[in-house]
Amino acid sequence: MLECREITKNYGRKTAVDHVSLKIEPGRIYAMLGPNGSGKTTLMKMAVGLVKPNAGAFYYKGQPIGIESRKEIAYMSTEPYFYAWMTAKDIGKYYEDFFEDFSMKRYRDLLARMELTEDLKAKSLSSGMMAKLKIAVTMARDAKIYLLDEPLNGIDLLARDQIISSVLEAVSSDVALVISSHLVDELEKIVDTAIFMKNSHLVEVCGAEEVRIQQGKSIVDKYREIYGHGGEELC
Amino acid sequence: MLKLMKYELRKTMFSKLVLLCITGVAEIAYLVGVFLKTDKGDQILAFGAIGLMMCMMIGIFYIGIDSLISFHRDLNTKQSYMLFLTPKNSYQVLGAKILENGLSIFLAGVFFAVLIAVDASIGILYIGGVKEFLDLLNQLMISIQININLTPQQILMPFFAVLAGWLMTVVSGDLAIVLSATVFAGKKFSGLVSFLIFLLIDYIASKVLNAVPVVRDLMVQYVMIIGACFIMVIVMYFVTGWIMERKLSV
Missing domain, CATH: 1.20.58 (Methane Monooxygenase Hydroxylase; Chain G, domain 1)
Incomplete structure (x- = not known):
């Protein structure tokens, strides 16, 4: 469905993503895990064409990513990115104007569930409210792939539950979800595949169930193994 | 669009x-x-x-x-x-x-x-x-x-030629901004280098306008100048778009 082959991105002398190859398949929920600077965000941004790779490429349904892939891939950035003059209503209208798969009804439902109103100005939102708004506008799309970069960052426990339940509603056999987060234990409950990134490399892609059955470990244990003491050897 | x-x-x-x-x-x-x-x-x-x-x-x-x-x-x-x-x-x-x-x-x-x-x-x-x-x-x-x-026509034609020239200058500014964000991104003095490139592009554009042949009819002359401005705008548009499509990371 979505695939990258030997993709590399350098920022000056620093390599953010180094020869990563990865396949995202439909019907699965992926957790993209790794500490800050491991390359998760850059990899997601390359998947939607916001960042151009120095080598390698991303492909969607066998074709290089571009206009067509952006119609079916919904990306939620960790940073706020709406125009300052926009209200929640303007943001919905903007998405409705540009994305055929956007549902204004679902957007309004999600806003109501997140306890947000349409007259809220983007520039006056707290970080928690902004995170909810980003989730609402992203999940109101009927996309084939959702890439959510740190959707739970800075969110209190109750709001996290709201966000996770909204995200899980999108799950179906032809949809893939990729969620990056530091909150491994939160994601453990919902994901079926974990992607471990470290120092700009892809360390391992493993099924949560497979790790549990074959290795007798949880994703949290695996995370500790990779990033904790001795984890350097895996990279 | x-x-x-x-x-x-x-x-x-x-x-x-x-x-x-x-x-x-x-x-x-x-x-x-x-x-x-x-x-x-x-x-x-x-x-x-x-x-x-x-x-x-x-x-x-x-x-x-x-x-x-x-x-x-x-x-x-x-x-x-x-x-x-x-x-x-x-x-x-x-x-x-x-x-x-x-x-x-x-x-x-x-x-x-x-x-x-x-x-x-x-x-x-x-x-x-x-x-x-x-x-x-x-x-x-x-x-x-x-x-x-001056007659109204003699005022309006240079006026619209100035507008076309200004649009050309703005588009050369767009090109310089894209160069700053792509080719020179993360490099020292990228802003200064881009500004110098903008001045160079604008200088080249003014040379192109100076190369427009002189004709007797002043109205035809202005139409030619406006046309030359639009050609420059189109050329710079394609160059800028090409760089953005291949190099721009945001």
């Missing part, structure tokens, strides 16, 4: 409304001056007329600058995602910007030309005839050391 243009217009709407408000104040001053028919009225008329001229010149200049500021923000802040996550390519994004800006500059030009024509007609009607109005206008122009003995 139209939807992109709609949002481009929305982004620069505030500064255009400010320009419209200031123009409104100058227009009211001019009309009050026309209707008062006293010495004090003449002073207010002069204030209004100069205000309108300033609004026209600075306003049209600022519409271009505002577009460059907006483009710079669109490439160098996170709000760039609003544009580059949409299913539109770089040529469409840039094209919408240039078209919206070109139309804004042109419509502002037409707006001020019509406003001046209407104001002149009102002046002629209420001040007591063409001669009296022109005498008054001439006095005003002499007082600010401008002498005009």
Whole structure:
């Protein structure tokens, strides 16, 4: 469905993503895990064409990513990115104007569930409210792939539950979800595949169930193994 | 493309409304001056007329600058995602910007030309005839050391040539901004280098305009200059779009 082959991105002398190859398949929920600077965000941004790779490429349904892939891939950035003059209503209208798969009804439902109103100005939102708004506008799309970069960052426990339940509603056999987060234990409950990134490399892609059955470990244990003491050897 | 243009217009709407408000104040001053028919009225008329001229010149200049500021923000802040996550390519994004800006500059030009024509007609009607109005206008122009003995056509054609030239300068600014955000991104003095490149592009563009053959008919001459400006705009549009499509990371 979505695939990258030997993709590399350098920022000056620093390599953010180094020869990563990865396949995202439909019907699965992926957790993209790794500490800050491991390359998760850059990899997601390359998947939607916001960042151009120095080598390698991303492909969607066998074709290089571009206009067509952006119609079916919904990306939620960790940073706020709406125009300052926009209200929640303007943001919905903007998405409705540009994305055929956007549902204004679902957007309004999600806003109501997140306890947000349409007259809220983007520039006056707290970080928690902004995170909810980003989730609402992203999940109101009927996309084939959702890439959510740190959707739970800075969110209190109750709001996290709201966000996770909204995200899980999108799950179906032809949809893939990729969620990056530091909150491994939160994601453990919902994901079926974990992607471990470290120092700009892809360390391992493993099924949560497979790790549990074959290795007798949880994703949290695996995370500790990779990033904790001795984890350097895996990279 | 139209939807992109709609949002481009929305982004620069505030500064255009400010320009419209200031123009409104100058227009009211001019009309009050026309209707008062006293010495004090003449002073207010002069204030209004100069205000309108300033609004026209600075306003049209600022519409271009505002577009460059907006483009710079669109490439160098996170709000760039609003544009580059949409299913539109770089040529469409840039094209919408240039078209919206070109139309804004042109419509502002037409707006001020019509406003001046209407104001002149009102002046002629209420001040007591063409001669009296022109005498008054001439006095005003002499007082600010401008002498005009031109027909409307002779004023309008250079005026629209200046608008086309300004659009060309703005598009060369767009190219410099894209170079700064791509080829020179993360390098030392990228802003300075891009500015120097902008000056170089503008110098080359002025050389191209100077190369337009001289013909006897002044109107044809201006049409050729405007055409040359548009060709330069199109060439720079494709070069800028090509760089964005291949190199731009936001």
